[in-house]
Amino acid sequence: MQFESREEVRRAGLHKHSMAGIGYDSDGNAESIVISGGYKDDLDEGDVIIYTGQGGQSRDGGSTQVKDQVLERGNRALVNAALNQIPIRVIRGARGDKRFSPQTGYRYDGLFMVSKHWFEKSKDGPLVVRFELRKIDESFYEVALENFSETTIGETPVGSINPVRKLSNPIDRIKRDPTVVKWVKALYGNQCQICQTTLRTPTTSYSQGAHIRGLGTPHNGADTTSNMLCLCANCHILFDFGAIYIDSDTFEVHNVVEKSKSTLILNDNHKLDIEAINYHKLHYAGIQ
Numbered sequence: 001m002q003f004e005s006r007e008e009v010r011r012a013g014l015h016k017h018s019m020a021g022i023g024y025d026s027d028g029n030a031e032s033i034v035i036s037g038g039y040k041d042d043l044d045e046g047d048v049i050i051y052t053g054q055g056g057q058s059r060d061g062g063s064t065q066v067k068d069q070v071l072e073r074g075n076r077a078l079v080n081a082a083l084n085q086i087p088i089r090v091i092r093g094a095r096g097d098k099r100f101s102p103q104t105g106y107r108y109d110g111l112f113m114v115s116k117h118w119f120e121k122s123k124d125g126p127l128v129v130r131f132e133l134r135k136i137d138e139s140f141y142e143v144a145l146e147n148f149s150e151t152t153i154g155e156t157p158v159g160s161i162n163p164v165r166k167l168s169n170p171i172d173r174i175k176r177d178p179t180v181v182k183w184v185k186a187l188y189g190n191q192c193q194i195c196q197t198t199l200r201t202p203t204t205s206y207s208q209g210a211h212i213r214g215l216g217t218p219h220n221g222a223d224t225t226s227n228m229l230c231l232c233a234n235c236h237i238l239f240d241f242g243a244i245y246i247d248s249d250t251f252e253v254h255n256v257v258e259k260s261k262s263t264l265i266l267n268d269n270h271k272l273d274i275e276a277i278n279y280h281k282l283h284y285a286g287i288q
Contacts (some may be wrong), residue, residue, distance in 0.1 A: 001108040003091075003123065009106050014089055022054055022074025029086050030077035030114070033133075034106070036093025039063065040132070041122055044097035049090065049112065051164070052122075053078065055103045065124035070286070071229035071242075075129050082114035087136060108263070111136050118218060119242075119286035127286055130218070176223050181209030184228045192232035193265040194244065194253050199232055212246075213276040219283065226273040242285040248277040256285060 003009045006018050014030040016023045023032040035042060039052035040063055056067035071079060081088055089095040090103045090109045101107075112133035122128040190207035191198045199206045210231045213221030222228050231239060238244045244255050251264045266272070281287050 002102060002109075003106045004104075006106065009034075011093055011109075012108075015091055018108040020054065020074060021173045022077060023089075024074060024077035024080075027082050028077050029084055030074065030081040030088055031086070032089040032091065033078075034091045034093060034096070035096050036101070036106070037095035039128070041097070041128055044092075044100050046100050046186055049133045051078075051131045051133055053117075053131065056126055056128065065122040065126045065128060068127040068286070069119075072130065078114055078131050079117055082117060082131075083237075085112040085113065087113060088133060088136075090133065094126070110147040114213075116216075118283045120218070124278075125200060127282075127288070129286070175261070176215070180223055180225055180228060184225055184230050188230040188265065188269050190230065191265070192235050193229050194231060194235040194239070194262065196233075196265060197232045206233075207231065208233055208236045210239055212273065213279045221276060221279075222273070224273070226271055227276045231275055239280075245281045245287065246277050248281070251283045254288075256283060 001012075003012065006015070009015050010018060014209055015034055019233050021034045021036075021038055022030055025031045029079045031052060035044060035049060035158045038059075041050075041052045043050035053069050054073065055069045055075065056065050058064045058066045070077060080086075081202060088111065090107050090112050092109050094102050094104050098199045100109075112135050114194050115132045117129060117131045119127050140203075185207050186205070189198070190205040192207060207230050211221050211223070212229060215217050215221050215223055229239070235244065238255075243257050244253055246253055246264055249265060253264050255261070
């Protein structure tokens, strides 16, 4: 679907803003992005997009990154979309990658899912937030192209008796060594190293093996005991989304949301990879 201007895109209900590249609803969940060459760090591979978050550019109309980006406004909304598995409408503009962009104006290119996010240094130096979006099969979602309106609390969604979600690109599969996670979880008796909680079910106790530096791209961490923690499900989510990080000097756990600290439980036989801890602090929590 082709449009001559951002205003036409807005009137079609595909993207609310005439300038901002990230559109989001009143609940703070992202619903659309425009990719049109606004950030030099963007990477468009068709069905996979590495999208740079908003903020921190010079105010003289240039594209130079002068300040670190933070998780607020549209950046926060894209993280929320990843957490809540909300599909994102992608609109490409003519100034984007010539391989996948329209020659003129703007084009609606379907629905994508935010699969992950991380911090990294921009080509100019300051930190930017990077989001990986993967195209999904649009036949499983209904897109409101006309008379777009936000869902209100009073409305009951119809849903689906047999829901199906399908990615047009297969998710990366990494072969993991099951003995690594088994060893770490057994060492702590399924007790979370951060909050000290042991989740108990009617039949057993439960924990999760959390890689400090993720295995997949772009992190390419190691599947070793030194790169793994034993965490409860709650702390695992907080850790992966950068709400908590570990100080590599003191092994204090910092909660950046609650502004609190605790001490990581660490068995003498469990030697952690200091480089992985520092990598997590920078690329997941965005703290240098």
